[in-house]
Amino acid sequence: MSNLNAKIEATSTNINPLLRACGLTCIREERVLFEALNFTIAAGDIVQIEGPNGAGKTSLLRILAGLSQPYDGNIYFQETPLAQQREAFHQELLYLGHLPGVKDEMTAQENLEFNLALHGLHTGSAEKTLSEVNLLGFEDAFASHLSAGQHRRISLARLWQSQAKIWILDEPFTAIDKLGVKKLEALFLQHADNGGCVVLTTHQDLSLPAERVKKVTLAYRFS
Amino acid sequence: MTQLSYRAAFALIVKRDLMIAFRHRDDIVNPLLFFIIVVTLFPLGVGPESTTLSRIAPGIIWVAALLATLLSLDRLFKSDYADGSLEQMLLSPHPVFILVLAKIVAHWLLTGLPLILIAPLLAVLLHLHESSYGALMLTLLLGTPVLSLLGAIGVALTVGIKKGGVLLSLLVLPLYIPVLIFATSAIDTAAMNLPYSGQLAIIAAIFFASLTLAPFAVSAALKVSTN
Amino acid sequence: MQFDSISAFLAMGGYGFYVWLSYGVSILVLALLVLSSLSNHKKTKQHIAQRQKREIKLRQAAELQKAQASADTRL
Amino acid sequence: MMWKWLHPYANPKTSYHFAGKILPWCTRLAVIFLTIGVTWALLFAPADYQQGDTFRIFYLHVPAAMLSMGIYLGMAIAALSSLVWQLKLADASAAAMAPIGAAFTFIALVTGAAWGKPMWGTWWIWDARLTSELILLFLYLGVIALHNAFEDKSLAGKAAGILALVGVINLPIIKYSVEWWNTLHQGATVSKLGQPSMSADMFWPFLVCFIGFACFVTALICLRFRTEVLNRNSMRPWVRELVANEGKTHAV
Numbered sequence: 001m002s003n004l005n006a007k008i009e010a011t012s013t014n015i016n017p018l019l020r021a022c023g024l025t026c027i028r029e030e031r032v033l034f035e036a037l038n039f040t041i042a043a044g045d046i047v048q049i050e051g052p053n054g055a056g057k058t059s060l061l062r063i064l065a066g067l068s069q070p071y072d073g074n075i076y077f078q079e080t081p082l083a084q085q086r087e088a089f090h091q092e093l094l095y096l097g098h099l100p101g102v103k104d105e106m107t108a109q110e111n112l113e114f115n116l117a118l119h120g121l122h123t124g125s126a127e128k129t130l131s132e133v134n135l136l137g138f139e140d141a142f143a144s145h146l147s148a149g150q151h152r153r154i155s156l157a158r159l160w161q162s163q164a165k166i167w168i169l170d171e172p173f174t175a176i177d178k179l180g181v182k183k184l185e186a187l188f189l190q191h192a193d194n195g196g197c198v199v200l201t202t203h204q205d206l207s208l209p210a211e212r213v214k215k216v217t218l219a220y221r222f223s
Numbered sequence: 224m225t226q227l228s229y230r231a232a233f234a235l236i237v238k239r240d241l242m243i244a245f246r247h248r249d250d251i252v253n254p255l256l257f258f259i260i261v262v263t264l265f266p267l268g269v270g271p272e273s274t275t276l277s278r279i280a281p282g283i284i285w286v287a288a289l290l291a292t293l294l295s296l297d298r299l300f301k302s303d304y305a306d307g308s309l310e311q312m313l314l315s316p317h318p319v320f321i322l323v324l325a326k327i328v329a330h331w332l333l334t335g336l337p338l339i340l341i342a343p344l345l346a347v348l349l350h351l352h353e354s355s356y357g358a359l360m361l362t363l364l365l366g367t368p369v370l371s372l373l374g375a376i377g378v379a380l381t382v383g384i385k386k387g388g389v390l391l392s393l394l395v396l397p398l399y400i401p402v403l404i405f406a407t408s409a410i411d412t413a414a415m416n417l418p419y420s421g422q423l424a425i426i427a428a429i430f431f432a433s434l435t436l437a438p439f440a441v442s443a444a445l446k447v448s449t450n
Numbered sequence: 451m452q453f454d455s456i457s458a459f460l461a462m463g464g465y466g467f468y469v470w471l472s473y474g475v476s477i478l479v480l481a482l483l484v485l486s487s488l489s490n491h492k493k494t495k496q497h498i499a500q501r502q503k504r505e506i507k508l509r510q511a512a513e514l515q516k517a518q519a520s521a522d523t524r525l
Numbered sequence: 526m527m528w529k530w531l532h533p534y535a536n537p538k539t540s541y542h543f544a545g546k547i548l549p550w551c552t553r554l555a556v557i558f559l560t561i562g563v564t565w566a567l568l569f570a571p572a573d574y575q576q577g578d579t580f581r582i583f584y585l586h587v588p589a590a591m592l593s594m595g596i597y598l599g600m601a602i603a604a605l606s607s608l609v610w611q612l613k614l615a616d617a618s619a620a621a622m623a624p625i626g627a628a629f630t631f632i633a634l635v636t637g638a639a640w641g642k643p644m645w646g647t648w649w650i651w652d653a654r655l656t657s658e659l660i661l662l663f664l665y666l667g668v669i670a671l672h673n674a675f676e677d678k679s680l681a682g683k684a685a686g687i688l689a690l691v692g693v694i695n696l697p698i699i700k701y702s703v704e705w706w707n708t709l710h711q712g713a714t715v716s717k718l719g720q721p722s723m724s725a726d727m728f729w730p731f732l733v734c735f736i737g738f739a740c741f742v743t744a745l746i747c748l749r750f751r752t753e754v755l756n757r758n759s760m761r762p763w764v765r766e767l768v769a770n771e772g773k774t775h776a777v
Contacts, residue, residue: 029677030501030759067310068450071679091316099307105243117235118315376691380684384674393670394688397663398695401702408709429698440691443608447683451568459568463578465643472582472636473567476589479635480741483628487745491752498759498768 017042018166018197019064023073026059032221033059037073039216043165045197046188048206051218057201058098058170060218064199065095065168077166091119094164096172100155104144108135108154111143115158124161133157134180149175159187167191169200182207232317233325240329250298255337258291262345273350280349281410284359285366287345288338289399292370293392295334299326299375300382300445309382310449319442327375327438335367351410358413358423362406365426372437373398379444401429538763540614541754544747551744558737565730573727579643580727586636588735589629590654592742593661594696596626600668601693604686616682617757619689620672621749625742627665633658653707657700664692678756 017040024037033056041047049057062068064075066082066089075082077089102111109126116122130139133153143151152175159167167188173181185208188198192212206213244251265283269275303309312322342363343356351359377395381387409422453459462469566584573580600622607615637655638648649655668685675681758764 027679027760030756032760065314067313069446087316087318090314093314095310095314097307097310099305099310101307101311103239103243103302103306103308105246106239110242114235114239115311118232118312118317120316373691376687380671380688381674387674390667390670390674393663394667397660397667397699398691400660401695401698404702404706408706436694440687444684444687447680447687450680452571453568462581463572465577465579468579468639468643469581472585472639473563475635475639476585476632479628479632483625483745486624487748487752491748491755494752494755494759495768495771498755498764499772501759502765502768 018045018078019199020076020079021064021073022076024060024063024070024075025072026056026063026068027071028056028059034218034221037216041166041197041199041214043195043197044192045214046192046206046208046212047197047199047214047216049199049201049216049218052220055218055220057218060216061095061168061170061199061201062097065093066090067095067097092165093168094119094158094162094166095168096155096158097170100148100151102143102151102154104142107140107142108146108150109139111154112157115155116161119162119164121161121163129157129160130154132160132183134177152176153180156184159184159191165196167196167198167200169198171201171203173202173204229317229321232315233321233328236312236322236325237329237332240326241332244298244329244333250295251333251337254291254295254334255341257294258287258338259341259345261287261290262348266349277350277352277414280346280351281355281359281407281414283349284342284345284351285362285403285407285410288342288363288367289370289396289403291338292334292367292374293395295330296371296374296378296391296395297388299330299371299378301378304382304448309445313445313449319445320438323375323379323438323441323445327371327441330375331368331371335363335371338367339363352414354416355410355413358410358419361423362409362426365423365430366402366406369402369426369430369433370399372433376437376440376444379441379448381448382445383448402426405429537614537754537758537761541751544750544754548744548747548751551740551747555737555740555744558733558740560737562730562734562737566734570730571724571726576644579640582636582640584731584734586633586640587731588738589636590633590658591735592738593626593630593633593658596622596629596742597661597665597689597693597696600626601689604689607682607686608690613679613757614754616679616686617753618746618750619686620678620682620753621746623665623668623672623685623689625745625749627662627669629738629742630658630662630665634662651707653704656707657703660699660703661696664696668692678753682753682757 019041021037021039025035026033037060039047049060051057059068063070066075066086077085077092082089101115103114106114108130112126112129113122127136127139130136133156135150135153135157138146138150143154146154156172156176172184176184181204185206188200189208189212191198262283265279266276269279300309303312313319315322339360342359346356346359374395377391377398378387380394381391384390405422405425409419409426412419412422460466460470562584566581570581570584572578600619603615603619603622606612607619634655637652637658641650641652641655642648668688671688672681672685675684755764
């Protein structure tokens with residue numbers, strides 16, 4: 001049994017981490033994805049979860065977001081277990097998964113506004129925010145007329161308005177062009193500099209300065 | 224950061240669900256049509272004799288209402304689950320109880336309420352006893368929310384399962400039995416011009432019990448389904 | 451003993467069919483339950499053993515691939 | 526969180542072996558009690574003065590009906606402890622109980638019908654007890670179907686547990702409503718399937734049969750519980766060792 005399936009290349013110097021994973025074990029369909037995983041995420045961190053397909057990257061992100069329960073172990077948000085402060089944690093969380101969470105029956109703008117309103121935010125100008133993700137002119141288009149990539153961009157648009165400290169993003173760069181990726185990376189840096197943190201998975205290499213990106217590596221396990 | 228009040232979060236979700244339903248009207252109309260067609264099939268099967276019909280009318284209307292509700296339950300969480308909005312709602316900084324209750328209320332407004340409005344018309348077709356109309360409306364008014372609340376538990380449990388439709392009816396219909404029994408008996412009692420407040424009180428008790436307990440069961444079930 | 455003969459026992463005072471039907475169905479159902487539980491238990495163990503074999507094979511294949519890859523880079 | 530590790534039976538390995546230890550004892554007790562009980566019920570117990578020898582069905586019907594309700598209650602308690610105290614093994618035991626409960630409910634229904642035919646002249650009557658037993662069967666089938674529908678067994682256990690809890694809250698309401706409905710619609714000619722006041726020579730065989738069935742149920746629960754524990758822990762080293770060792774002994 002190896003507990004060293006995850007290694008962290010840069011250890012955080014921050015004493016008071018935002019998120020701390022403690023002895024996380026995840027079992028899916030009779031397979032141990034990872035076991036006794038420990039790491040901390042502090043304000044200012046950009047953490048990339050690495051690993052081959054099936055290593056449990058998405059499962060780890062869902063556990064971090066509090067959507068799934070780990071088989072064993074705990075997540076601490078500001079040193080208190082997640083389960084004890086669900087609402088306070090979600091106030092500080094923005095999670096974007098594989099599914100965009102965009103309704104076909106609503107327009108791009110309505111979708112964005114609803115998603116922000118759920119977190120108690122108002123769009124100053126939906127038009128400007130949507131233009132950040134190359135959707136200028138599509139505000140009134142029903143999502144059913146938009147492509148899957150455009151759906152993803154609607155959900156990404158929330159990042160520009162978000163006031164949450166913790167961003168957990170599962171493959172945020174799929175269906176985004178090069179310029180868009182640049183823009184997003186700049187946004188991540190700005191967010192980290194403002195005291196937030198970003199946890200993401202991606203198949204592409206980040207073009208961010210290497211010293212800014214912490215890596216958590218998951219290995220594929222056969223059992 | 225501004226925190227939405229519980230009431231504002233509740234209103235936000237009800238409004239969104241109503242808006243989506245009105246833009247996708249088939250979802251409202253189809254269960255209603257189903258309700259009407261099932262009720263009209265009975266005279267064709269049993270015969271047009273008005274005494275027989277008026278005797279079985281309460282049962283027919285209520286069974287048809289159960290089935291129509293069952294048919295409409297799918298839209299409660301299914302599409303939100305499929306496109307990821309459900310996960311976003313579970314991750315919003317509001318108690319899941321409020322979100323679930325809001326969705327159930329929206330569901331009742333879209334299926335229960337139309338059923339109540341159209342029921343007297345069908346009662347006329349079935350020659351329901353004249354003194355029973357009040358009881359029919361009252362039992363539907365108290366009973367259909369129970370159907371939405373209990374049904375939500377079933378949908379929440381089966382939403383992640385690929386072929387959940389048939390399973391849903393197996394899970395939910397046995398739970399509907401008490402409402403069916405007390406509602407039809409109230410209508411029968413009313414037909415004999417006897418007081419039916421006892422049955423109504425029991426349905427009301429079931430309504431309040433499920434109103435307080437069902438959202439908790441639904442939240443627990445949704446957490447399992449989105450896991 | 452309540453019965454004088456085997457035929458009286460089988461007849462059960464005229465209700466033989468119902469009594470034996472009840473006992474028969476009960477025994478049948480319980481026997482099926484026991485058998486299915488036992489076979490489930492056995493199947494589960496077989497399934498686990500199979501998975502272990504598969505895992506060993508997969509791991510060997512992965513190691514072989516890794517060895518080949520490192521040999522290739524040396525060339 | 527700590528106490529569940531301190532508690533020895535929250536540990537899958539310990540409880541697997543514990544269930545393995547009680548299994549043979551329960552089996553033996555069940556065989557002894559059921560042999561005595563059934564022989565007593567069929568051969569030595571007196572016939573009822575009204576119902577004659579059909580009364581011998583009673584020794585099956587009533588224990589089965591009582592156990593069917595009892596197992597559902599046990600399942601709900603297990604589900605509650607799994608959901609509230611996060612006991613991982615509790616939902617394994619709940620999953621183990623569902624098919625057993627369904628089988629006993631089915632037996633209670635069939636024996637009830639076979640008892641009813643000579644008494645009422647019809648196989649099925651919408652008697653309050655039979656009707657609620659039928660609904661109980663539906664509830665059991667729902668739990669089993671839901672459990673089978675999930676690929677991941679620990680999720681399956683949680684989902685089925687929630688349903689079992691909802692069912693157990695509903696069960697008294699259903700039972701009450703059915704009884705009430707039954708008195709409302711009951712014709713005057715139908716006599717209820719009642720238990721006549723039991724004399725001692727009827728009570729003792731009944732008790733022996735009941736204890737026998739209870740031991741039988743416990744043994745079956747242990748067996749199925751072991752299967753569920755293996756299913757949920759198939760990736761744990763102790764399970765691998767266990768399976769590997771058994772494979773060796775079989776090979777020899």
